[in-house]
Amino acid sequence: MKLLIVEDQQELVDNIQAYLSRGDVVCEAARNFAEAQDRLISFTYDIVLLDLMLPDGSGLNLLRLLKRMNPETGVLIISAKNALDDKIKGLELGADDYLTKPFHLSELNARLNAIFRRRRQQGHKVLEHGCIRIDTDTREVTVSDQPITLTVKEYELLLFFITNKNRVLTKQVIAEHLWGDDVDLLDSFDFVYQHIKNLRKKIAIGGCEEHIKTIYGLGYKFTNR
Amino acid sequence: MNLIAKTTVFYLLVSVLVFGIGGYVTYHVVETEVIKETDFALYDEVQDMADDIRDGIPLEILRRRRASIEHLGDHLQIDTFYRFTDTIAPHPYREGETEPYRKLEAVKEVDGSFYHITITDVFIESDDIYDVVVEIIWRLFLILGVGMLIASFLVTRWLLTPFQRILSSIRGFNIKQSEPLALPETTTREFRQLNAFVSAMTERARRDFRTVREFSENASHEMQTPLSIARGKLELLQETQPLDQEQLRLIDDAQTALRRLSKLGSALLLLTKIENHEFRAQHKIDFSAIVNACIDNFEELAMLRGLPVKRDVNPGVKVALDPTLADVLVSNLVRNAIRHNQEDGAIEVYLDHEGLVIRNTGASPTIPTRDLFKRFRKNQQSEKSMGLGLAIVKKICDTNRLSVNYEFQDGWHEISVIFPTNV
Numbered sequence: 123m124k125l126l127i128v129e130d131q132q133e134l135v136d137n138i139q140a141y142l143s144r145g146d147v148v149c150e151a152a153r154n155f156a157e158a159q160d161r162l163i164s165f166t167y168d169i170v171l172l173d174l175m176l177p178d179g180s181g182l183n184l185l186r187l188l189k190r191m192n193p194e195t196g197v198l199i200i201s202a203k204n205a206l207d208d209k210i211k212g213l214e215l216g217a218d219d220y221l222t223k224p225f226h227l228s229e230l231n232a233r234l235n236a237i238f239r240r241r242r243q244q245g246h247k248v249l250e251h252g253c254i255r256i257d258t259d260t261r262e263v264t265v266s267d268q269p270i271t272l273t274v275k276e277y278e279l280l281l282f283f284i285t286n287k288n289r290v291l292t293k294q295v296i297a298e299h300l301w302g303d304d305v306d307l308l309d310s311f312d313f314v315y316q317h318i319k320n321l322r323k324k325i326a327i328g329g330c331e332e333h334i335k336t337i338y339g340l341g342y343k344f345t346n347r
Numbered sequence: 348m349n350l351i352a353k354t355t356v357f358y359l360l361v362s363v364l365v366f367g368i369g370g371y372v373t374y375h376v377v378e379t380e381v382i383k384e385t386d387f388a389l390y391d392e393v394q395d396m397a398d399d400i401r402d403g404i405p406l407e408i409l410r411r412r413r414a415s416i417e418h419l420g421d422h423l424q425i426d427t428f429y430r431f432t433d434t435i436a437p438h439p440y441r442e443g444e445t446e447p448y449r450k451l452e453a454v455k456e457v458d459g460s461f462y463h464i465t466i467t468d469v470f471i472e473s474d475d476i477y478d479v480v481v482e483i484i485w486r487l488f489l490i491l492g493v494g495m496l497i498a499s500f501l502v503t504r505w506l507l508t509p510f511q512r513i514l515s516s517i518r519g520f521n522i523k524q525s526e527p528l529a530l531p532e533t534t535t536r537e538f539r540q541l542n543a544f545v546s547a548m549t550e551r552a553r554r555d556f557r558t559v560r561e562f563s564e565n566a567s568h569e570m571q572t573p574l575s576i577a578r579g580k581l582e583l584l585q586e587t588q589p590l591d592q593e594q595l596r597l598i599d600d601a602q603t604a605l606r607r608l609s610k611l612g613s614a615l616l617l618l619t620k621i622e623n624h625e626f627r628a629q630h631k632i633d634f635s636a637i638v639n640a641c642i643d644n645f646e647e648l649a650m651l652r653g654l655p656v657k658r659d660v661n662p663g664v665k666v667a668l669d670p671t672l673a674d675v676l677v678s679n680l681v682r683n684a685i686r687h688n689q690e691d692g693a694i695e696v697y698l699d700h701e702g703l704v705i706r707n708t709g710a711s712p713t714i715p716t717r718d719l720f721k722r723f724r725k726n727q728q729s730e731k732s733m734g735l736g737l738a739i740v741k742k743i744c745d746t747n748r749l750s751v752n753y754e755f756q757d758g759w760h761e762i763s764v765i766f767p768t769n770v
Contacts, residue, residue: 131572131575131576133576133579134572134575134576134579137576137579137580137582137583138579140583141579141582141583141586144586202568202571202572202575223571223572223574223575224571224574224575224578224579224605224609225575226578226582227579227582227583228582289585289586290585290586290595292585292599292602294599294602294603294606301647301648301651302644304644304645304648304678304682305648306606307648307652307682307685307686308648308651308652309652313651337592337595338592339592339596340592340595340596340599341599
């Protein structure tokens with residue numbers, strides 16, 4: 123996946139690059155409007171990560187430019203402004219998703235992968251991990267070629283794990299991914315464990331080995347074996 | 348009592364004093380003048396008599412009422428003199444009454460003969476002078492008083508009108524207004540000075556308020572970027588190997604604290620924006636739809652906490668409110684009802700054209716319920732809560748002509764938002 127990060131905060135760019143470079147993502151960065159414009163004109167990207175507030179221009183104008191030149195490129199807007207107007211305008215202009223700062227890098231990764239999958243050609247929308255195979259178009263999951271039935275939450279959970287494999291996912295991050303920001307209304311995230319337990323059971327039915335490793339008291343990690 | 352009334356009363360008191368002294372002085376001046384004039388008249392009469400005697404008119408003819416002439420003799424070695432005295436004589440018409448007279452007693456020499464002449468004349472009584480003076484002074488005082496009342500009325504009307512206008516301008520001043528305070532033009536120097544002072548002061552207040560407002564807005568906003576960076580670094584740290592259980596938990600705790608801080612920043616920013624009236628109700632929105640959508644959003648979380656949500660939402664309730672604010676308002680109330688609930692509790696939401704009522708079970712509040720609307724005031728048991736949710740609700744209601752009440756009764760917390768009736 124070829125990604126352009128348009129963001130004026132170098133530290134934030136470093137974070138994103140460091141996190142994503144562990145996967146198969148090629149990251150480039152533009153620190154301002156002019157630089158981003160140059161890069162968008164010269165190269166094509168799979169996804170552009172776009173901060174709306176740039177020191178020398180509005181990210182929305184970059185979005186218009188991009189959509190005129192390369193409508194195939196996916197766009198994920200990141201903004202410190204949680205303004206509904208910006209969100210709606212961005213999505214209307216053709217952005218795929220909107221993420222408000224501050225965000226979890228694992229959440230960013232999941233969203234980027236979701237956009238990437240959606241925008242890829244037919245036949246490339248299948249995720250495979252060991253004996254697990256997910257068709258993201260039909261939402262069908264097979265384990266060792268046996269179809270298994272997952273609930274919506276279990277499906278999303280599995281997808282989240284696979285896109286963030288080998289990374290530590292705290293219960294908080296998982297809960298926020300599945301139930302949104304308001305999840306801290308709940309006293310504990312024990313219900314996350316329920317979903318994990320069910321998911322493990324269903325994967326085990328297919329005769330697959332254990333993928334979800336528990337980090338006691340903290341969270342989970344999806345590993346290769 | 349206003350300034351002009353006070354001035355008028357003061358001037359009236361001064362006039363009483365002035366007129367009193369004036370009356371006293373007038374009385375004496377008039378009395379002195381009357382005596383002088385009477386004496387002149389008497390003196391002239393004596394001179395006339397002397398002329399008449401010189402002309403050979405017999406004394407019998409010259410003698411008359413209140414005038415006596417005696418021939419003392421010729422070539423006497425005595426001094427001639429004039430002596431004025433006050434005397435009292437019987438009243439000419441009224442029996443038994445006396446009247447003051449002025450008497451001139453003179454010894455005069457006419458062509459060598461000496462005569463003793465006595466003339467009396469009616470003297471204007473000091474009582475009469477007194478009466479006249481009092482009468483005049485009283486009338487003058489009356490005219491002056493009436494004049495001053497009319498003048499003070501006119502002065503209030505014409506002279507102080509600019510002042511009243513300035514006052515009402517100041518009264519209408521709002522520190523949050525975007526325009527400088529408009530003060531009425533005036534030609535009076537004092538009022539111009541007042542205007543200059545007031546506009547400088549209000550301008551400064553407005554500027555300071557704007558600075559504080561911008562600061563809190565910028566601070567809450569700028570805070571998010573470093574927070575974002577810090578959270579990202581912690582996530583990266585979480586990925587490094589090897590990390591033991593304890594280290595991972597420390598990272599997670601730090602994440603939790605940062606998450607709280609970032610939510611706090613967003614909440615404060617939202618409060619500032621509401622205060623700045625950045626959300627304007629353009630038109631009426633379908634409040635029922637917003638309430639339903641909001642409950643749908645939270646229903647799953649409520650179920651996860653084991654809280655059934657009972658709702659009775661009348662369709663088609665319209666309220667003039669910004670849609671974002673409406674969503675924030677309802678979300679905060681529902682969030683509140685979920686957070687401050689108890690085991691096996693329940694939530695009830697009612698909406699009709701009069702208002703929105705959200706009820707939830709929960710422990711009794713540790714502080715008075717109306718205090719829960721204040722920033723950072725919360726019940727002791729709510730550790731996760733920031734104490735800003737209800738402050739935001741209150742602020743939204745205050746800026747949009749909605750009233751909000753919080754009651755606790757029989758284990759139920761009830762928050763009602765009442766819509767304005769005149770719509």
